[in-house]
Amino acid sequence: MADPITRPRRRFRGILVPLWLGYVFLYLPILVVVIMSFNDSENLFVWRGFSLRWYPEVFADGALMQGLGNTLVVATGATAIATVLGTLLAYGIQHYTRGGFVRAFAIAPAILPDLLLGIGLLTLFALLGITLGLHSVILAHAVFATAFVTAIVLARMASIDPSLEEASRDLGAGPVRTFLKVTLPQLAPGIVAGALLAFTLSLDEFVIAFFTTAPTQPTLPIVIYSMVRFGVTPEVNALATLLLFVSVVTVIAAQRLTRLTGSSK
């Protein structure tokens, strides 16, 4: 039989082949977009030489910049609402509920099909006579964002020593004061991670925004959707590359943050 030391190593290498194939599948499309964003040619499929000409065009495109502005407004608003509601919910669930109903209810929007939430909110807004616009998208995004903040803060709360809160209460602080002075500082990393996730999800969200915004107030994903639908220009490649860059930076920042929260306990 083979040498026991070399045998596992050979098996080890063979096992990595599907992993590498998986990575090729996951990254080849992204790589093509990035490379073609530096293409000098008007033609999307023929390489003519290196150029940065499409990048300034992204920033000169009024529709794209309007979409970007709208997306930032929506993500900021939705994150603000979701961070407050989600943190309070997580605290309330952890301390005042038994059984899983409230927890399941608060996390449900994260699991509910976005399509259902989108048309449901559209129907509600139409029934109440609320005109659609950025405010309606903010409310809609805050719904699923609240679920994610709640889930993440709950997870963080599980790692907190309850005796500190008990000590605070025993020393006479009321629940609100205990929450503000003792719990909140300990929860901070979880809250920041939750807010970051909510913000990122809102930035990328398409389906719910598609149903709850006015045609005059598209978010960035909706602008991209129309661009892709009605004929692609090389400008989209440059925009896509910029968005990829932002996503990568955000994910790495979030990863650092979770590692920090994980180690600090």
Add this chain to the structure above:
Amino acid sequence: MTTTSHEATPGVRASRARRGLAPVPFLAPGMIFLIVFMAIPVGLLAFYTFFKRGRFGGLVFEFTLDNWVKLTEPLYLGVIAQSIGMALVVTLLALALGYPMAYAIAGLSPKWRTVALIAVVLPFWTNFLVRTYAWILLLNNAGLVNQALQGLGIIDDPISMLYTPQAIAIGLLYMYLPLMVLPLYASLQQLDPSLREAATNLGANPWRAFRTVTLPLSLPGALTGCVFVFVPAMSNFVIPELIGGGKTIMVGNLVRDQFFEARDWPFGATLALLLTIILVLVIVLQSAVSRRVTEGGRRG
């Protein structure tokens, strides 16, 4: 302040806080928000399914079961079957590709595991439309895949790959593959390697050790991954539209069309509700099977 009495009986204070108004400031804002903007909208949709559409959109308050009956028309049954079939194919492909990936990652050293996992998740965090668009670029008649095949002399004329059901399947697989790898990895990584070693030491060949030890123990993760892929794949309407060119209609496309083109909101709501019912059934089935597997494993 009445601190003195509380100091003496902290336990009483805690239990009274539990029953009193203390939870209100924490739970009420979020619960009211979610009731108004989640529970009521979904309830409203359920309500709409039993009423007639208005001539110019909206609703006529006249009770009817027509919307649910309409679902049994061959046209709509076909679309529903097609959506389930597509989601199923994508789920199986994701399992076939994702399982070996998760298995390989679980075998890496802890340091490389993190890197490998981030590399799987990273595409998932990049804009959904950007990733869809990338496949339009690749699969186009003049796109990279056709250029490569022509360059290699495998084909003479470009194959139309974009705007086919196969292209939709690839797009959906690409979109949701990370959702299969993550839960699979989580369950594979918990496996005690000594179990497999024990099987091997007792004379099982690697395949048998895998089949009798690793595979059953990773089944819950695989089932979770299948649900994570199936659910969004079935309700997606953007990929069928952009990569499929609108030629293959899925339930999501129908819902969208009922709201924006046909202006038949009650029927659109009925389709969306049916979709949700199917997805809930899938989740219920998954947890039932999963529970059975874990219990069976414990007994055996």
